[in-house]
Amino acid sequence: MREGAEKIAGEIVDLVEEEEDLLFSFEVPPEAAGTRLDRFLAERPELVAAHLSRTRLKSLIEDGRLTIGPVPVRDASRRLAAGEAVALAVPPPEPAEPQPENIPLNVVFEDAHLLVVDKPAGLVVHPAHGHETGTLVNALLAHCGASLSGIGGVKKPGIVHRIDKDTSGLIVVAKTDAAHKGLSRLFEDHGRKLHLVREYLAFVWGVPERVRGTVEAPIGRHVTQREKMAVVSEERGRDAVTHWELIESFGAASLLACRLETGRTHQIRVHMAHIGHPLIGDSTYGAGFKTKTALLSPAARGAVEALGRQALHAATLGFAHPATREELLFESELPADLAALREALAGN
Template identity: 45%
Template structure:
């Protein structure tokens, strides 16, 4: 065991300020956004989390000046299998692939989702032709959209293409247009939300508009159609933060219809998951320099939602 502990990452810090009186499991999980509460609780049960050198239960209340020590076990090597899952491919050549992801599909493997992901499908379709920059779990993945968001994603088939597309994302030259249905009737025709996004300190699985430990985030929106109590909007991303459109629209008082995290608890509309679709992707081709622009029609569930909203006007 001592030899194995050499492979563990060790973290140590003193309890101070807001951590005094906090539960041990919550305090440790808030230390690092990659440390989920469930994962931390497993470490606590395994004796990998110590307070003043002693193991404690997850509900132990911390005291000012105590020392917390965490031993993070080495990551297990992930084996990602190719799976013959049908893909809706909208563009493909030797460098780049654009796929229209269905709602409900996870982009890459992770805890609780080791199969049935877009990466599993891409490995079957592309064989060895995917960039390796994203690592074993994320071959070819340049950017992501949420599980319950549908729409267009760029995929890099080699490292040169990957580096080019990532650079375009960083310089904000990739066109990304989303369509969403939000609660409330937006009175103005368009607007820009310039508000930083970071991990919600009260709910570590969520994001929020906060000014500490956050990143610059900008969303431009335009009203497409108004209904009784809801609005169809077009959102253009200037930046690409986690849950950006969902968080920004909630921030200005118009959360997405069907959003189980940022919207009302009760969903009274005929759609499962947030009504959000990545409709347009535009980028400069990494090899030819040609401007590529792909547009995907709304999925059936969003069309049904719009029909429902129009019918009850």
């Protein structure tokens, strides 16, 4: 039954959206048969150590954070049976209300409804556990000021899609509740019926055998490594589609244009690693390819080592304006570090 509990742990991970959620999984021992669910959890040493009171556990159960087997359970008084697999996802503490911070921004478009920012690598988009300050949201609060009319009744920027901390490039942010709802519908549609273009430039290891292709493979949370995503079964993952095209080859590496049809966490990074061409500089999904730097010239090797991040840039963003319906298209040049990498690889 231990394997069953681990399987359920993997499944519940895919049910929660916060990347920092903590997962606890248990198998009900024979001596605990007939025990109330909330009491059983309150007696688990792991949950005691996490300072989770019985009241807090009951609240988590009622919020749909617990499954028994494959079934979500919201009744804290439910009696348990021996051998049942119980999994509980505990979200991190809510960060403090973000405050305006004077962080420089490269705003490429702005009107009364929204703005488009060219985000530098290293900037976290939204405050979260471990990144409560110094984020794009903090910068936007200072930049927009009184021009924010409110998202859900609160004066804050509306984030409808995110870019990884160490990925650079274009991101659109809503300033009004109406724009937030319109952009949310747009990104949920994934460009199937509504106009949406998201194209990234990715430097990857190796040269694909074809000049273009499509990766269609479900993505879900890695079962044992919580910080990672992975290609998983259809039952455990969400559908994910990436279209790619070879732009330039450098012998040991290539530059690809990757167009997202869906927008899953780490999608391009996971899909490129899945087909054997992980991103250069990606320590999470391409760590096994570090030895490939030996195939590069000293200049190219130096550019890779100086990068310090995955070589991924959100270069093109196009969408229908939620208020005016005008079709907008924005393009961002490679930032200095990736431009230097391209030049070094071209001279390899």
